[in-house]
Amino acid sequence: xxxxxxxxxxxxxxxxxxxxxxxxxxxxxxxxxxxxxxxxxxxxxxxxxxxxxxxxxxxxxxxxxxxxxxxxxxxxxxxxxxxxxxxxxxxxxxxxxxxxxxxxxxxxxxxxxxxxxxxxxxxxxxxxxxxxxxxxxxxxxxxxxxxxxxxxxxxxxxxxxxxxxxxxxxxxxxxxxxxxxxxxxxxxxxxxxxxxxxxxxxxxxxxxxxxxxxxxxxxxxxxxxxxxxxxxxxxxxxxxxxxxxxxxxxxxxxxxxxxxxxxxxxxxxxxxxxxxx
Numbered sequence: 001x002x003x004x005x006x007x008x009x010x011x012x013x014x015x016x017x018x019x020x021x022x023x024x025x026x027x028x029x030x031x032x033x034x035x036x037x038x039x040x041x042x043x044x045x046x047x048x049x050x051x052x053x054x055x056x057x058x059x060x061x062x063x064x065x066x067x068x069x070x071x072x073x074x075x076x077x078x079x080x081x082x083x084x085x086x087x088x089x090x091x092x093x094x095x096x097x098x099x100x101x102x103x104x105x106x107x108x109x110x111x112x113x114x115x116x117x118x119x120x121x122x123x124x125x126x127x128x129x130x131x132x133x134x135x136x137x138x139x140x141x142x143x144x145x146x147x148x149x150x151x152x153x154x155x156x157x158x159x160x161x162x163x164x165x166x167x168x169x170x171x172x173x174x175x176x177x178x179x180x181x182x183x184x185x186x187x188x189x190x191x192x193x194x195x196x197x198x199x200x201x202x203x204x205x206x207x208x209x210x211x212x213x214x215x216x217x218x219x220x221x222x223x224x225x226x227x228x229x230x231x232x233x234x235x236x237x238x239x240x241x242x243x244x245x246x247x248x249x250x251x252x253x254x255x256x257x258x259x260x261x262x263x264x265x266x267x268x269x270x271x272x273x274x275x276x277x
Contacts, residue, residue, distance in 0.1 A: 013076040015040045015167050015199035016061065020070035023056050030056040032223035033070070040075075040166075043193065043200045045210040047244075048220035049252050054203045055095065057220075058171050061201070062092050074167060088116065091160030093170040098156050101145035105136050108144055109158045116163035130158040134188050150181030154188060161192065168192075170202040174209065182206070186213060207244040217244075221252040 016038040023031040031053040038044040046054045059065040061072050063083040072079045074086045099108050109127045118126050131140050134154040139147070144155060153173060160168060168189070174182040186209070192198055204210050210217055211231045219227040219234075227234055227247065235242040238250055 013073070014038055015042070015075060016044075016201060017073040017076075018057070018061070018070070019072075021057065021060060021067055021072060022069035023053075023060060023065060024068055029223050031060070034220070034223070034225045035070075036218050036225060036228060038199060038201055040199055041193070041197045042215045043190075043202070043213055045214035045217040046201070046203045046220060047205075047207070047210055047217050047248060051222075052220040052252070053223040054220055055171055058169060058201075058203060062090055062169055063087055088163065089166045091163070091165035091168045093153070093156045093160050093168070093173050095172045095175065097152070098159060099144045099147075099152055102143065104141050104143055105131060105147070105155050105158075106140040108155060109162050112159040113162045118163055126162050126164075127158075130162040133161060133192060134158045135184075148181070149177050150184050153177065153181070153185050157185070157188060157192075164196075165198070167199045167201065170200065172203055172205065174204070174206065182209065189213075207248055211244040219248065219251050226251040 014037040016036075018034060018036050021031050021034045022029070034053065034057060036044075046057065048054050056065065060067050061074070061079060063079045063086055066080045074089055077086050077089075079086050100111075103111070106127060109130050110123065113123045113127050128137070128140075131137050134157045136151065136154055136158060139151070144152065147155060156173075170189075173189075174185055177185065189200060190213070193200055202214075214231060216228070216230050217234065218225050231244055231247075234247045235244060238246050
């Protein structure tokens with residue numbers, strides 16, 4: 001049962017509390033009884049092959065989908081009961097590009113500030129602060145079409161941060177980026193976490209990335225949560241020399257030949273990677 005608006009900053013309320021979540025697309029059970037919680041200030045990773053249910057879980061969390069069974073709370077507020085309050089606590093960087101190439105960096109972030117009802121008198125300062133946080137102040141007046149892939153992802157971070165969210169949700173945030181650009185994006189994210197105590201929930205296919213960044217990870221496969229714990233503890237269960245890739249293969253590798261997502265998933269991912277590259 002949700003604890004109501006007063007629980008928003010309650011010390012006993014986890015940042016994210018997912019309980020027995022179920023979501024179906026017709027006869028396909030995309031998320032099948034998934035439960036996990038994320039503490040305030042934690043970096044938590046959802047891992048798994050395409051089609052595992054990660055993005056569907058993220059879409060329920062961000063109020064884009066309504067759970068069929070179970071629920072997700074954000075600081076005590078159920079996403080399907082208090083969608084507007086939950087959205088104000090979240091910053092969201094989706095897989096798909098959220099940047100308008102025909103607008104400048106400043107204009108892209110300003111648009112999000114307006115969408116999130118940042119007060120008019122504070123709007124310009126908030127936009128400039130967000131651009132400065134991600135290192136884009138010097139190119140704020142350039143069209144986003146001229147940005148590199150890493151700069152675009154940082155611009156999307158600025159969009160997600162302009163209303164000062166409590167929880168940053170990132171769905172495959174570094175897809176299609178080279179290692180240098182990926183590193184630059186994560187440096188900014190970790191700096192922001194250190195500065196503001198922000199909670200970060202991410203999905204990624206880069207196991208090394210998850211190993212280095214996440215306090216804990218949950219590994220999903222075929223709609224279910226198969227493993228949950230710190231990267232170190234999960235690797236220790238496999239063996240002394242195990243990597244997170246070994247953990248991934250242990251829980252999902254035997255069935256990956258039938259996985260990979262739908263045609264639309266592949267097309268969308270390749271389109272995003274191509275535009276960022």
